Amino acid sequence: MSAFPDPRLLSIHDFTYQLPAGRIAPEPLPNRDQSQLLVYRRGQVQDKRFTDLPAELPADALLVFNNTKVVRARLFCQKPTGGVVELFCLEPVAPHRSVELAMQQTGGCVWKCLVGNGKRWKSGPVQVEFSVNEHSAVLSAVRLETAEGYSLIQFSWQPAELPFAEILRAAGHLPLPPYLNRADTEVDAVRYQTVYAAHEGAVAAPTAGLHFSDAVFAELKSRGIATAELTLHVGAGTFQPVKADRMEGHPMHAEPISVNAALLRQLLHHAPHPIIAVGTTSLRTLESLYWLGARLARQPTLSSPDFLVxxxxxxxxGPEVSMPEALQALLDYLERTGSDTIQATTQLLIAPGYAFRVVQGLVTNFHQPESTLLLLVAALIGPDWRRIYDHALAHDYRFLSYGDSSLLLP
Incomplete structure (x- = not known):
């Protein structure tokens, strides 16, 4: 599909286009499902509405959604002198590295954070006062150390019996994409979440799913379109620019994924019918499952494999492993260990030259120039990505997180 022999040699500058600031959607539309939908099917482009999606999907498709939920990860804390320090919670460090466990932690915890206005925070604690169920509460933060642009922040709070998830819900703000350059609102509190969001832990929304409404789900069901869910907690690295001249110099960010045995069995039973990812995060997770399983299939005696892609x-x-063999290897591992869920981490970079093992189609928004997300789209549909983006620009599509959608069926 691609003329590129090795994705490591790619220059991100070959994957750019002119995106006028006025084409970036600053706010969501009044109704989720009224966005435009660009349909790309076997080289042909059509303009639709998102409500048309169920009719445009293959009748035997399986749609796979990322059910992560965005947390209010931005905290605006006050110094004793009155100045404000912003803490952007990125990932938990102690006592748990698992996002799910960290969200249930009570009393105190340590997180890796970005610190805004940090040069003016010399030492000592900063605080934010708030209320939970009409009772006053306070969160304190102390900086333990700083390295590589991040800081380790020790949080403690009162009442101590509250879980950290409740602290963030009450005291935090939604981490809107930096290019929106505005504060979050009550509208964002609803619209920067998917209607099926379930597991807290993301610091950015899986934006392809923002278009789905109850009405669209009802239409999918009426047409017999199968659906499934997985979890990838989207990290701030999704906005990380590529600064290297070649992709071999770009360190891909790591994100935690969680997939249960029921989904693995559903994927196995659905093959060879089309599996369509809703969003780049779902796609990266599905393809990562293949690579996790391929390693197990090649080394079936591994007792505690390193679940990192x-x-x-x-x-x-390395020796090729079929998709069914890879997924079956994961199921066999779960059965051997008495577990029900694969917990893993993925740094998978999908770029032109990548051969897809699991996914045959993608529902996604329109991505930033020179981004790893645009590389993924180019890997899926080849050089036609440029024709699609030119069409979207010429036909008044809205871009990025709150923008319009596309269905890509190569």
């Missing part, structure tokens, strides 16, 4: 793993060669 590195960014270049797919491009390093």
């Amino acid at each position: 590195t960014q270049w793993q797919p491009y390093e060669g």
Whole structure:
């Protein structure tokens, strides 16, 4: 599909286009499902509405959604002198590294954070006062150390019996994408979440899912379109720009994924019918499952495999494993260990030159120039990505997180 022999040699500057600021959607539309939908099917482009999506999907498709939920990860704390320090919670460090466990932690915890206005925060605690169920509460933060642009922040709070998830819900703000350049609102509190969001832990929304409404789900059901869910907690690295001249110099961010045995069985039973990912995060998770399973299939005696997909793993060669073999290896592992869920981390970078093992189609928004998300789209549909983006620009599509949608069926 691609003329590129090795994605590591790609220059991100070959994946750019002119995006006028006025084409970036600053706010969501009044109704989720009234966005435009660009349909790309076997080289042909059509303009639709998102409510047309169920009719445009293959009748035997399986749609896979990322059910992560965005947390209010931005905290505006006051110094004793009155100045404000912003803490952007990125990932938990102690006592738990699991996002799910960290959200239930009471009393105190340590997180890796970005610190805004940090140069003016020399030492000592900063605080934010808030209320929970009409009772006053306070969150305190102390900086333990700083490295590589991040800080380790020790949080403690009163009442101590509250879980950290409740603290963030009451004291935090939604981390809107930086290019929106505005504060979050009550509208964002609803619209920067999917209607099916379930597991708290993301610091950015899986934006392809923002278009789905109850009415669209009802139409999917009436047409017999199968659906499934997985979890990838979207990290701030999704906005990380590519600064390297070649992709081999770009460190891909790591994100935690969680997939249960029921989904693995559903994927196995659905093959060879089309599996369509809703969003790049769902796609990266589904493809990562293949690479996790392929490792187990090649080394079935591994008792405690390292469940990490590195960014270049797919491009390093090795004996080929079929998709059913890879998924079955994961199911066999779960059965051996008495577990029901694969918990893993993925740094998978999908770029032109990548061969898809699980996914045959994608529902996604329109992405930033020179981004790893645009590389993923180009990997799926080849050089036609540029024709699609030119069409979207010429036909008044709205771009990025609150923008319009596309259905890509190569």
